[in-house]
Amino acid sequence: MLFSPSEAPELSARHHAYSRKQKSLGLLCTNFLNLYSRGATQVIGLDEAASKLGVERRRIYDIVNVLESVGVLARKAKNQYTWKGFDAIPKALRDLKEEGLRENPSNFDNKNNNSVKDNEDNDEDDSDCNPNTGSQNDTSIPNGILKSTTSRFERRKEKSLGLLTQNFVKLFLCANVDVISLDDAAKLLLGDAQSSSVMRTKVRRLYDIANVLSSMELIEKTHTADTRKPAFRWLGLKGKSDQSMGVLPLHESRKRAFGTDVTNICFKRNKIESLVDEGKCQNPKENQIKADQLSTSVGTSNSDPGTYQFGPFAPKVYGFEEKVSQTPDLESLASTYRPEYHNQALRELFVHYMEAWKSWYSEVTEKKPIQIS
DNA sequence: TCGTCCCGCCACCCT
């Protein structure tokens, strides 16, 4: 039985411990990547992922659509995705760039090009011509930002989160810009909105995409220098000689707090009573510090321009010496900032990270593994 | 106040 919030009084009462930060798409993506970047799982079931992460299936769709767009995942079958890993991102980005340049080489030179028109300006005509019955995986459908299509299916696909993600990435890859304002991105990707409400909806999708890409550190949210308007900065490969494109899913965009629980169950808005141990999901600031420090000391890149290492403990040779020398005492840091998880799954996850970290550290420093009690 | 974005309804599409 379904209730609208207004119809379900028991649902409208704010759960006093609820924090939307704990439920953010970026954090969820971080947890998702942490869960599956361990290498053991090749096939990811959506139900399983939703269950493990303690979220609704719908949220998993948001994430996998974006991740699929940058090559991390590939759809295998209904309800199933194949984990391609972070190594697949560079190739996906190259393909996107080639595709973008091939499709509209000139339009990327001018962000305000008027030829960038909104295909949905005439959306309401509800024309029913040529219903497309092709597969949802039909990648042959042009991804062009500027392509004009008419069928209902194509217009639907045109607005899909996955395609929007690809086009968003193309903006950076093909237009040689580091920072693009939220407004410009929305207009370029989705066309000039006819009304503020339409634009608002469009911007929401950009936030969704940006949160996932931010959690992979492909982009970061920032502001334009002049107007201080919200903007996105491309971090990906650019200016890093491909080497520091590593991602630390362990920590999120600076704004977000490090997830304290691999699941988000305890903060289910409106619907879940206060759990026995509320403390286990609290104190995000403290955890933010921990995660930042951890990530700073771990580093994120790889010296081999041809390969990319992602994930929380990706080997980083680039600038490694400096990093190590700047890090006073990794052993004490690790012990000092060792999170105390109450969640068994998260505890195991953390143990895994510690093992990976010890292994990596000993490898790159040619030391014996660190003894972390 | 306004930027941000969670949440879930429900239309669409596939099997």
Added chain:
DNA sequence: AGGGTGGCGGGACGA
């Protein structure tokens, strides 16, 4: 017909 998928926008949260 039923279930999977995901567009969409209301409205809550946080700065």
